[in-house]
Structure formats: C-alpha cells, structure tokens
Amino acid sequence: MNPVEAFLPETYTAGLPYALFRALRATRPVCRIDExxxxxxxxxxxxxxxxxxxxxxxxxxxxxxxxxxxxxxxxATPTRPPIWSSCGR
Structure with missing residues (x-):
C-alpha cells in the first residue's frame, strides 16, 4: 500500500477508503509524502x-x-484563473 493513495481523488470514487486508513494507521502511521x-x-x-x-x-x-x-x-493555483481579470487582480 502506498500512502499517496490517501491523497488521490480517485481513491474516494467508491466512498471512504476505510481499509486503506486502517492499514496506514497500522503500518505507516507517520510518513513522508513526495509531491x-x-x-x-x-x-x-x-x-x-x-x-x-x-x-x-x-x-x-x-x-x-x-x-x-x-x-x-x-x-497555490498554478495559473491565474480567468475570473481574476474581472476582479481587478
């Protein structure tokens, strides 16, 4: 199991991943996540x-x-949202 899965939107398409969190609490309670x-x-x-x-x-x-x-x-937003131009930002 990869702890990064807990932060991916597709992990939640079938609901909350209780088994994933149970496994992470048992095996990787504190871990470093690369971005x-x-x-x-x-x-x-x-x-x-x-x-x-x-x-x-x-x-x-x-x-x-x-x-x-x-x-x-x-x-941070990677690019300036178009709506900001109408807000004077």
Missing part, C-alpha cells in the same frame, strides 16, 4: 502525513515543534 509535478503544478517540497488520532492530536497541540510554515501542499 511530484502534476499538470501545471511544479513539484512541491513534500509533506508529512499523520494517520493516527493520538499522533494528530500531538501535532496539533505542539505547534512549537510541528510547523506548516511552507503552507499546505499544492496551495
């Missing part, structure tokens, strides 16, 4: 994925240790 180039998006810096509830709580409660200073993965 390859996709379409117009350049490759990103990657990110850490945390799948167990207790670990997620720890991350959220200790911001002095865990940082999202780079922002969320793929947070």
């Amino acid at each position: 390859p180039a996709v379409g117009a998006w350049a490759a990103g810096p990657g990110f850490w994925a945390v799948f167990r509830h207790a670990d997620v709580k720890h991350v959220l409660r200790t911001p002095e240790v865990f940082s999202s200073h780079l922002g969320p993965p793929r947070s």
Whole structure:
C-alpha cells in the first residue's frame, strides 16, 4: 500500500477508503509524502502525513515543534484563473 493513495481523488470514487486508513494507521502511521509535478503544478517540497488520532492530536497541540510554515501542499493555483481579470487582480 502506498500512502499517496490517501491523497488521490480517485481513491474516494467508491466512498471512504476505510481499509486503506486502517492499514496506514497500522503500518505507516507517520510518513513522508513526495509531491511530484502534476499538470501545471511544479513539484512541491513534500509533506508529512499523520494517520493516527493520538499522533494528530500531538501535532496539533505542539505547534512549537510541528510547523506548516511552507503552507499546505499544492496551495497555490498554478495559473491565474480567468475570473481574476474581472476582479481587478
């Protein structure tokens, strides 16, 4: 099982992938995810994925240790949306 599957839209076409999350919690509770180039998006810096509830709580409660200073993965729009031209942006 590849943890990247948890972040792919096609993983959810048949509903929530409970078996995938159960397996990730058991075998890869914390893992590094690479961000390859996709379409117009350049490759990103990657990110850490945390799948167990207790670990997620720890991350959220200790911001002095865990940082999202780079922002969320793929947070920037790769190209300027056409609608922005009508908004004066």
